[in-house]
Amino acid sequence: MKNILIYGASGHAKMIVDIILKNNDYNIIGYIDSYKPVNSQVYGHKVIGNLDTLPVLINKFNIEGIVIGIGDNDLRLSIYRSIQKIAPKIEFVPIVHPSAILAEDILVPEGAVLMAGTIVNANAKLGKFCLLNTKASLGHDSVMADFSSLSSGVTIAGNVTIGFCSSICLSASVSQGLTIGDYTVIGGGSLVLKSVGDFKLAYGSPIHTQKDRTLDLLHTA
Ligand SMILES: CC(=O)SCCNC(=O)CCNC(=O)[C@H](O)C(C)(C)COP(=O)(O)OP(=O)(O)OC[C@H]1O[C@@H](n2cnc3c(N)ncnc32)[C@H](O)[C@@H]1OP(=O)(O)O
Numbered sequence: 001m002k003n004i005l006i007y008g009a010s011g012h013a014k015m016i017v018d019i020i021l022k023n024n025d026y027n028i029i030g031y032i033d034s035y036k037p038v039n040s041q042v043y044g045h046k047v048i049g050n051l052d053t054l055p056v057l058i059n060k061f062n063i064e065g066i067v068i069g070i071g072d073n074d075l076r077l078s079i080y081r082s083i084q085k086i087a088p089k090i091e092f093v094p095i096v097h098p099s100a101i102l103a104e105d106i107l108v109p110e111g112a113v114l115m116a117g118t119i120v121n122a123n124a125k126l127g128k129f130c131l132l133n134t135k136a137s138l139g140h141d142s143v144m145a146d147f148s149s150l151s152s153g154v155t156i157a158g159n160v161t162i163g164f165c166s167s168i169c170l171s172a173s174v175s176q177g178l179t180i181g182d183y184t185v186i187g188g189g190s191l192v193l194k195s196v197g198d199f200k201l202a203y204g205s206p207i208h209t210q211k212d213r214t215l216d217l218l219h220t221a
Pocket residue numbers: 133134151152168169170185186187188189190201203204219220221
């Protein structure tokens with residue numbers, strides 16, 4: 001079994017630990033985190049370092065893989081870029097809850113995380129490091145670009161495209177054939193009946209408010 005680290009030690013990381021324990025496919029050596037001090041105990045595992053100590057930890061514990069346990073898309077992207085610079089050979093392992101339902105042709109790319117009860121229908125495409133949170137569903141022929149996310153309870157119909165680093169928040173629904181642009185956030189509970197462009201924050205049922213978004217705005221996934 002490969003030795004792995006989890007970047008981040010928050011609630012999202014706990015869900016990832018739970019999936020790994022259920023699948024029994026990786027040996028979790030510990031967390032690395034920028035906020036929690038070394039030796040903090042989180043959900044049965046310890047924080048053992050941070051990005052600065054990553055090279056030492058990789059050698060010491062024969063680390064082969066890492067999971068970025070961060071729900072926020074922009075932050076997950078930024079952490080990915082940092083890790084790649086520090087450890088270009090490390091594998092970003094995908095994580096799939098055993099209750100996820102995937103059509104036969106679905107490929108789960110590096111860094112993707114599929115939480116409990118997610119559904120990915122026929123001919124859908126998952127981007128690298130995309131996140132499908134609890135009970136989110138992605139319709140047939142739909143595409144999630146790299147680093148995009150569906151929060152818990154989101155429903156995406158068929159033939160929808162979700163752009164790079166975009167986030168569809170809690171329980172929103174997106175109707176068939178639409179495009180959600182890059183770096184866009186669709187607010188929780190929204191019903192999306194028209195396509196939404198790049199760098200937007202849009203919400204309402206149906207969508208009635210659209211604002212421009214800048215990259216320094218943080219959002220949750
Ligand atoms: C396992 C997990 O925990 S997964 C994490 C799940 N969490 C999420 O998905 C995040 C859910 N939150 C949202 O979706 C929010 O709508 C966000 C983050 C996209 C937008 O939030 P903000 O930009 O911070 O909006 P803010 O809170 O400043 O609200 C501004 C106004 O817009 C309204 N508003 C904000 N979001 C929405 C929405 N989704 N629907 C309707 N109205 C909204 C607010 O009520 C507020 O109105 P007011 O000025 O009359 O009081």
